[in-house]
Structures are given as C-alpha cells and as structure tokens.
Amino acid sequence: MAEAAGRLTARAAIALVADAFTEHAPPPAAAGRPDEHDGPLAWEGYGEARARAAERTGESESVVFGEAEVGGVRCALLAFEFGFLGGSLGRRTGDRLCAAYRLARERGVPLVSLVATGGSRMQEGMVALTQLQRVARESVLLREAGVPHVAVLRDPATGGGWATVGAGADVVLALPGAQVGFAGARVRPADADPAAYTAEGQLAAGHVDAVVPPGGLRAVLGRWLTALTRPAPAAVPPPVLPGGGEGLPGSGWEAVTRARDPRRPRAEAYLDACFEERLPLTGDRCGGTDPGMLCGVGLRDGYGVVYAAQCGTATRPAGYRTAARAVRLADRLGLPVLTLVDTPGAANDAEAERAGAGPAIAEMFAAVAGARVPVTTLVVGEGGSGGALALAAPGNTWATRDSYFSVIAPELAAAILKRPPQDAPRTAGQLRLRPQDLVELGVVRGIV
Known part of the structure; x- marks a missing residue:
C-alpha cells in the first residue's frame, strides 16, 4: 500500500x-x-x-x-x-x-x-x-x-x-x-x-x-x-509554565541539583506551553540526527516561530548543525526564534570529535550571532559551558528558577583546580551560577 x-x-x-x-x-x-x-x-x-x-x-x-x-x-x-x-x-x-x-x-x-x-x-x-x-x-x-x-x-x-x-x-x-x-x-x-x-x-x-x-x-x-509564510510579528516572550514552583536556590550547589532533578519540567513541556502545533525539522543534512535536540517551526496564535530546544542530554554535533539550519531558515524567512537551553555540555566522546563537535558549535554560534530576526532564549535546566551558550541569544536570554548557567560544571572545575570531589559544592558557589547570580552579572535578563 x-x-x-x-x-x-x-x-x-x-x-x-x-x-x-x-x-x-x-x-x-x-x-x-x-x-x-x-x-x-x-x-x-x-x-x-x-x-x-x-x-x-x-x-x-x-x-x-x-x-x-x-x-x-x-x-x-x-x-x-x-x-x-x-x-x-x-x-x-x-x-x-x-x-x-x-x-x-x-x-x-x-x-x-x-x-x-x-x-x-x-x-x-x-x-x-x-x-x-x-x-x-x-x-x-x-x-x-x-x-x-x-x-x-x-x-x-x-x-x-x-x-x-x-x-x-x-x-x-x-x-x-x-x-x-x-x-x-x-x-x-x-x-x-x-x-x-x-x-x-x-x-x-x-x-x-x-x-x-x-x-x-x-x-x-x-x-x-x-x-x-506567516512570521510572528514580534519576538517570542519566554514561555511560562503554570504553577508557582519553588523559590530561588539558596546556594550554587542547590541550583545544580535542582537543574539535574529528573522531575523538573523539560523542553517539551515549555514547547507545548508556547505552541499550538509543532512541525519538526529533522537532521543536519550531513547524515546525522540528535534526539536530544528538538528543532522545527511552531504555530503560535496562527503565526510561525522557529524553535531549537536542548532536552537535557549532551548535545551532539548533528544537534548543533540541525539547530543552526533552523536558525538560518528563520533568518531567511523572517521568522522569530525561540531557543531552550538544557544540556550538561557538548558531547565530548571520540565519536563527537570525529563528527566535528568544534565546527558544529562554531556554526551554531555564527547562526545566532548573524540572525537578523529576534531570538529569545530560556535556560530551563543545565547550562553547561559553550555547548549551552551556543544557543543563547546575546541580550535576550532568560532563566527559570530550576536552572543554572556556568562556564564549566562544578565537578570539572574542582578537578581542574586539583580539589577533591567533595569540594564541588563549594566550587559551585564560587562560580556564581544561580539564576539570581546570572541576573546580577548581566548574563540573563530575568528569571521566569
């Protein structure tokens, strides 16, 4: 048939x-x-x-x-x-x-x-x-x-x-x-x-x-x-989920543990709150897909918005290339963009290196930096280093209460500083990675 x-x-x-x-x-x-x-x-x-x-x-x-x-x-x-x-x-x-x-x-x-x-x-x-x-x-x-x-x-x-x-x-x-x-x-x-x-x-x-x-x-x-053919007329506001949720994290380590909590809302919940329907853009056109990166065009009040959303896993090169493809399409057609950040970082295994992790991340940075359409970013979970920052809109990034954004994971920072593993919570505090720290540092505009 x-x-x-x-x-x-x-x-x-x-x-x-x-x-x-x-x-x-x-x-x-x-x-x-x-x-x-x-x-x-x-x-x-x-x-x-x-x-x-x-x-x-x-x-x-x-x-x-x-x-x-x-x-x-x-x-x-x-x-x-x-x-x-x-x-x-x-x-x-x-x-x-x-x-x-x-x-x-x-x-x-x-x-x-x-x-x-x-x-x-x-x-x-x-x-x-x-x-x-x-x-x-x-x-x-x-x-x-x-x-x-x-x-x-x-x-x-x-x-x-x-x-x-x-x-x-x-x-x-x-x-x-x-x-x-x-x-x-x-x-x-x-x-x-x-x-x-x-x-x-x-x-x-x-x-x-x-x-x-x-x-x-x-x-x-x-x-x-x-x-x-019907681009949304303005930048997309960061999506908000119903319910009050917890207050702000009291420490850097609490921010990390809350972002890693499997019970917190994931990217799909935010996308469902933002769009009546989602139409997927699948794959990087180079032979790769990444199930941990959702890309496509969403219909919001009958208008089109391009989205690229990390789903909490280490993002693979195919994921960055697919997201860059989506952002470039949005830029050509005048569609605003919504990106959701949630990754412990870019995949760093040997397969990812052979697949071009560095060039793929560079391609994503360039797509966002070159976009002439409004890009809105919401950090919904982990914001792990450059692998997360590649999706972030300069000047229009927001954070949820269950998120953190850091130059490096606290455990890895402690290891680089030759500190024992049990020093990771103290290192997290020094990194100032809580949502309220990010607002004070000017990295994000506000907390959703």
Whole structure:
C-alpha cells in the first residue's frame, strides 16, 4: 500500500494536496534552439519514445506546473510525471522547472515540489545533465528572495531530481515507502542496504524532515505553508509554565541539583506551553540526527516561530548543525526564534570529535550571532559551558528558577583546580551560577 501511494501520476499527486490548481503553459523554447525530433543528440527513436510517453500519460513532458492553493495558502506548484520517460529531466523539463521557480519568486509565494523522478534523461546526454545547474541557480535565487520551498518525495525520488529539487528544498516531506536516494535501483552496488534508499531510511539519516501518510499530506503541507509564510510579528516572550514552583536556590550547589532533578519540567513541556502545533525539522543534512535536540517551526496564535530546544542530554554535533539550519531558515524567512537551553555540555566522546563537535558549535554560534530576526532564549535546566551558550541569544536570554548557567560544571572545575570531589559544592558557589547570580552579572535578563 505504501508503494502504491507513492506511485501517483502527476495529476493525482496534485489532487492529493491542492484545493485548487491552474496549470501554466510551458515556456517557449529559447531562440535559436531547434525542437529536434530526436533531441540534441539525434538519439535514434527518442522522438517516437516521447510520442508514446505522451500518448500513455496525456502529458507533453515529465513536469506539470502552475499556481495552486494548499490549505488556504497560494503557492506555485510543480509535479513530476514518472510515467513520462521515468520522470527524467531533459532540456524541456528544465525549462518548466525554471519557470516554476521563477513563478514562485516573482509572485512571492512558496514553491511546492511533488518529486517523482529517475534522474537525468540519458537520450539528451550532457545537455540533460546541465539542467541541474539551471535548477540550482533558480534555487539560489529563490532563497535570496526569502521564498520558502517545500518538497514532497514520491516514489521514486532519485538521481539529479532528488539532489536538486528534492534535497535543495527548505523542508523535505516524503510518502511512506518511497524510494529516495541519489542512486537509482539499477545503478546501486549489488550489496547495498536497501533500507538506506527509502523515505524512512533517509529520515533516520537526517535528510528528510517527516514521512507523512497520503491521507494526511494535504493538512500537513497546509500547516507548513502557513507556518513558513506567516512570521510572528514580534519576538517570542519566554514561555511560562503554570504553577508557582519553588523559590530561588539558596546556594550554587542547590541550583545544580535542582537543574539535574529528573522531575523538573523539560523542553517539551515549555514547547507545548508556547505552541499550538509543532512541525519538526529533522537532521543536519550531513547524515546525522540528535534526539536530544528538538528543532522545527511552531504555530503560535496562527503565526510561525522557529524553535531549537536542548532536552537535557549532551548535545551532539548533528544537534548543533540541525539547530543552526533552523536558525538560518528563520533568518531567511523572517521568522522569530525561540531557543531552550538544557544540556550538561557538548558531547565530548571520540565519536563527537570525529563528527566535528568544534565546527558544529562554531556554526551554531555564527547562526545566532548573524540572525537578523529576534531570538529569545530560556535556560530551563543545565547550562553547561559553550555547548549551552551556543544557543543563547546575546541580550535576550532568560532563566527559570530550576536552572543554572556556568562556564564549566562544578565537578570539572574542582578537578581542574586539583580539589577533591567533595569540594564541588563549594566550587559551585564560587562560580556564581544561580539564576539570581546570572541576573546580577548581566548574563540573563530575568528569571521566569
């Protein structure tokens, strides 16, 4: 059933997601470019193959595009027809793809791509392959214009179409069981793990944001388009949970023990208090995910806010890269950002070092420092050194009563100072890491 759901025609895929659709005519061929019967390579029989594909599918090319409405949001929409020569990208396909990107950019509306392709069209040789460069250029222009792009991966989504239109989108959704990968089924190594080439495998590897059943796709896509095109009009106030809670900690060590208490509220409780709905951004697009970092776009009073939240574990490089990706997306689309700090520190095992802990943290610092949109930070638990500070907004960081923020964990500070382990509580006091200390030092604005 999953595969059947993915093997939709272009028209069926459009009907699955769009409330309304108006097709645009294909752009005329460039001046001086003959419309050869057998293509630019004069490939024998290519013209007849195109004619048979057109008769079988009712389409004149492998892409249909136009204007649509999804979930009440106007957008530009393109859909691949896999039945037309495997949804392959030829020169005429490139014309249509570029026209769809331009339509979104010129109208200032999001682009939705329904991808089902086997890659570049070999009967057009390098002329077909260079269409990927054209699409890449249009993708850059779309990003520079601050226009969002959401791709939906159908079955299959492979080759250059996946590596440009699909993977180049801001948000990547996929249908269950869809074949997704740069290598198509006929060109993979014989011993390749087939699970790696599925929507679910790509989700686990951090290359897809969500796998969505066909029946829920229209609603999910509509919520994404709303969230990405309706930025909240101001900075997000730090979220507050109901209930008074305890008073302020009397000592530094009490602040540490309260922050480490497994019974205190965690990031998800604060996110639930802030948003009516959360739409996840999953993975760093480099093959990694970190379950201890929640990122996405939340809907707050019908407006979009990007969030990145640590969940109390040591943050891994993939977590920082995913959070940096989220902040950069927010900056391009004008969405305010909420970050929640709660980590004993960055992961420091050998695997984390090999995965680039330092560069990933630097990337996160740079994303926050370079953001032109308002960023609000709430320290909800442990604030362990630079691994926590990387998410913190300069000048707009707040703290809860159950939190601390420190240059280093008290135990580690004691060890560096060659003090016995039992001196950690005294060291905690010297570090002045309590919420009220942080306010007095000017590190945080206030206590929530």
